[in-house]
Amino acid sequence: MSRKIVVTSALPYSNGPIHIGHLVEYLQTDIWVRFQKICGNQCFYFCADDTHGTPIMISARDKNIEPEKLIDQVHKEHKADFDNFFIEFDNYYSTHSPENKQFSQEIYKRLKQAGSIVKKNIEQTYCENCNMFLPDRFVRGICPKCKADDQYGDSCDKCGGTYHPTDLIESHCSVCGNTPSLKKSDHLFFKLADYTPQLKELIASGYTQQSMSNKLKEWFDSGLKDWDISRDGPYFGFEIPGEENKFFYVWLDAPIGYMASVKNYCDNNGLDFEKLWNSDEYELYHFIGKDIMYFHALFFPAMLIGSGYKTADKLFVHGFLTVNGEKMSKSKGTFIKASTYLNHLNPEYLRYYYASKLTGGVEDLDLSVEDFINKTNSNLVGKFANLASRSGPMLKKKLDGKTGALNQAGKKLIEKLASAKEEIIKDYENLNYASAVRLIVSLADDANKYIEENEPWKTVKEDLEKTRTTLTAAINAVKILTIYLKPILPEYAGKVEEFLNVEPLTFDDVEKTLENHTINKFKRLINRVEREQVDAMIEESKQDQAQQPPTKEEKPQLPIEPIAQECTIDDFIKADLRIAKVIEVGPVEGADKLLALKLDIGGIEKNVFAGIAKAYKPEELIGKLVVCVANLKPRKMKFGISEGMILAAGPGGKDIFMLSVDQGATPGQRIK
RNA sequence: GCCAGGGUAGCUCAGUUGGUUAGAGCACAGGAUUCAUAAACCUGAGGUCGUGAGUUCAAAUCUCACCCCUGGUACCA
Numbered sequence A: 001m002s003r004k005i006v007v008t009s010a011l012p013y014s015n016g017p018i019h020i021g022h023l024v025e026y027l028q029t030d031i032w033v034r035f036q037k038i039c040g041n042q043c044f045y046f047c048a049d050d051t052h053g054t055p056i057m058i059s060a061r062d063k064n065i066e067p068e069k070l071i072d073q074v075h076k077e078h079k080a081d082f083d084n085f086f087i088e089f090d091n092y093y094s095t096h097s098p099e100n101k102q103f104s105q106e107i108y109k110r111l112k113q114a115g116s117i118v119k120k121n122i123e124q125t126y127c128e129n130c131n132m133f134l135p136d137r138f139v140r141g142i143c144p145k146c147k148a149d150d151q152y153g154d155s156c157d158k159c160g161g162t163y164h165p166t167d168l169i170e171s172h173c174s175v176c177g178n179t180p181s182l183k184k185s186d187h188l189f190f191k192l193a194d195y196t197p198q199l200k201e202l203i204a205s206g207y208t209q210q211s212m213s214n215k216l217k218e219w220f221d222s223g224l225k226d227w228d229i230s231r232d233g234p235y236f237g238f239e240i241p242g243e244e245n246k247f248f249y250v251w252l253d254a255p256i257g258y259m260a261s262v263k264n265y266c267d268n269n270g271l272d273f274e275k276l277w278n279s280d281e282y283e284l285y286h287f288i289g290k291d292i293m294y295f296h297a298l299f300f301p302a303m304l305i306g307s308g309y310k311t312a313d314k315l316f317v318h319g320f321l322t323v324n325g326e327k328m329s330k331s332k333g334t335f336i337k338a339s340t341y342l343n344h345l346n347p348e349y350l351r352y353y354y355a356s357k358l359t360g361g362v363e364d365l366d367l368s369v370e371d372f373i374n375k376t377n378s379n380l381v382g383k384f385a386n387l388a389s390r391s392g393p394m395l396k397k398k399l400d401g402k403t404g405a406l407n408q409a410g411k412k413l414i415e416k417l418a419s420a421k422e423e424i425i426k427d428y429e430n431l432n433y434a435s436a437v438r439l440i441v442s443l444a445d446d447a448n449k450y451i452e453e454n455e456p457w458k459t460v461k462e463d464l465e466k467t468r469t470t471l472t473a474a475i476n477a478v479k480i481l482t483i484y485l486k487p488i489l490p491e492y493a494g495k496v497e498e499f500l501n502v503e504p505l506t507f508d509d510v511e512k513t514l515e516n517h518t519i520n521k522f523k524r525l526i527n528r529v530e531r532e533q534v535d536a537m538i539e540e541s542k543q544d545q546a547q548q549p550p551t552k553e554e555k556p557q558l559p560i561e562p563i564a565q566e567c568t569i570d571d572f573i574k575a576d577l578r579i580a581k582v583i584e585v586g587p588v589e590g591a592d593k594l595l596a597l598k599l600d601i602g603g604i605e606k607n608v609f610a611g612i613a614k615a616y617k618p619e620e621l622i623g624k625l626v627v628c629v630a631n632l633k634p635r636k637m638k639f640g641i642s643e644g645m646i647l648a649a650g651p652g653g654k655d656i657f658m659l660s661v662d663q664g665a666t667p668g669q670r671i672k
Numbered sequence B: 001g002c003c004a005g006g007g008u009a010g011c012u013c014a015g016u017u018g019g020u021u022a023g024a025g026c027a028c029a030g031g032a033u034u035c036a037u038a039a040a041c042c043u044g045a046g047g048u049c050g051u052g053a054g055u056u057c058a059a060a061u062c063u064c065a066c067c068c069c070u071g072g073u074a075c076c077a
Helices: A020-038 A054-063 A067-084 A098-113 A192-204 A210-221 A250-269 A273-278 A290-306 A338-344 A347-357 A369-389 A392-399 A408-419 A421-429 A433-454 A456-462 A464-485 A490-500 A507-511 A531-544 A569-574
Strands: A004-009 A042-049 A091-094 A117-127 A139-142 A169-173 A181-190 A230-232 A246-248 A283-289 A314-318 A321-323 A365-367 A577-588 A591-601 A604-610 A625-629 A635-637 A640-642 A648-652 A655-658
Touching (some): A020 A042, A020 A283, A020 A321, A020 A421, A042 A067, A098 A117, A098 A250, A192 A290, A250 A290, A283 A290, A338 A347, A338 A531, A347 A369, A347 A490, A369 A392, A369 A433, A369 A490, A369 A531, A392 A464, A408 A433, A408 A464, A421 A507, A433 A456, A464 A490, A464 A507, A591 A625
Parallel strands (some): A042 A091, A283 A314, A321 A365
Antiparallel strands (some): A117 A181, A139 A169, A230 A246, A577 A591, A577 A625, A591 A604, A648 A655
């Protein structure tokens, strides 16, 4: 009996282009959906753009256009990228849609009715100049913990510390540079903790992979917190019913966007939304990256439970993409946009490469450029395409393109290929595409070996019918392998179908042999990758980096930290800066960023803890002259009392640079 | 430091509930071949499965300790 399935991928944010990291998810999902369809199951694939929030609003303002216009443009770009990668959505919609507004407001009302919404008065950073509340990442300043410059309001990139935007030193609005003030406002909170038992039950039922359940357990153990779901205007989003100038936080309506996309599709195609989304008749799966687990494993299901909708059957969580073993990097040219990739390379190379490495686990997936080229040329071209290319043309030219019947050996080969079907189906179903690909490649090896052994290029000179028999097996092998690869390589499969002169192939066709069948003229199926093409793509990505607009993850960058408020010489002189000699240095037990220093300031000794352990080794500091704030109020720390501070510049981590002192200065001398 | 997840051939990765001599692809060396997109085919070399101990007739697999990497979190006046 055929299954009925609804599938979603996470919604890409409307503030940036699709890149090859995004594509891991969309390709993983698309392959799965195509697989289901080829198996004869009914499977719908839904997605949409995630269009709301402050970054979109600001971005539109920068471009001097309405947000609606911006998200419209981006929607077209995203859709084009997906189309070009053969990612086949049944509906690619938008969260800025009437359906989404209706669902969001309705779900909110039901949650409110259920007593799951509370109002709290909270104080928040506000920019008087921009007339808006600033989300944490739009407040920037010096990290209060490690003093790294230009950090976000919620956490520091350098030391990893978390804090509140109000803790930042010299904080400023990242839009206009003004110092933000504090303003109180009512916010609405969703009482997530109320749903702890149901959520625990959901996770226990196998909602996610095991390693993700472990992660969730940590969150449960530390207790679920109320979730702030409202934002004050101006905010690009949906108004909250019954409130004045309040909008839903973008992450509230984003997952609801799945529902909106389904609803929109149902209305346009005469289908019943309640059946597709909310009944047992359809299985429901969400594909997501591990970074948005919190939303999909906690907030969203809790909201659904609270408002009377069913939750998904499973969450398929995948890891991130690394390139050559590292995070994607703009300066190294490995932050590759989908459109840049397409300027140089065939999308099916990437589909095949990802498939050959996806296992259904949450581990990160590495795109090694070397491996990518090798795998493409060796497998795709050398094994699959070559199998067709060494059999089709000969059959066409020498034997009128007509297959004959299989002999014993041919049958044996074809039966072997066909008998792998169940295992391949199982691998696809379990998202273990890597395993499926390994198996398919080994079958291609068998087929190539078969041709080798039967030497049709020799028999063609003396025994045409024997040659026909050999090539009949080869052609049938091509057909079966193509079916197996079709979820991964839809365009390639289409070309093979045309050349084999058959209707679109499905898994049902595996057992049907092509005997006494006339094929069409062979056309080249796929080209080899040249290293130059890949190099050119990386080069273009490097050049691209300057113009690339900030995406949701890529936060806006300021060139330098703004100059602080004016001060007088009297203010400056309050800080008593002295030349100090480092006389002892040691690590601090239990802290990997701290060094304990003993300083000689002209006969006076001071103990100072400095957060420079990642940048300096104790032995290189001994005897060094440094600049120290000598009259800093001693501070009690977890590890002891710090009686001063050493001056240094840099963002933090390994990039910390201490001020050095020119020859001649002696410990204790004052700096002025 | 704490919590996860990893560590298998030069590179990218498989290894099912513990079960013969630990596998594949690529890269490498040699051979044979030429139908095919310098493709395919045969042979070979390459591993103390992070380290050390333990359980067992048997450990890459289970237990413990330690080392290293990644992510999260903490200290960082």
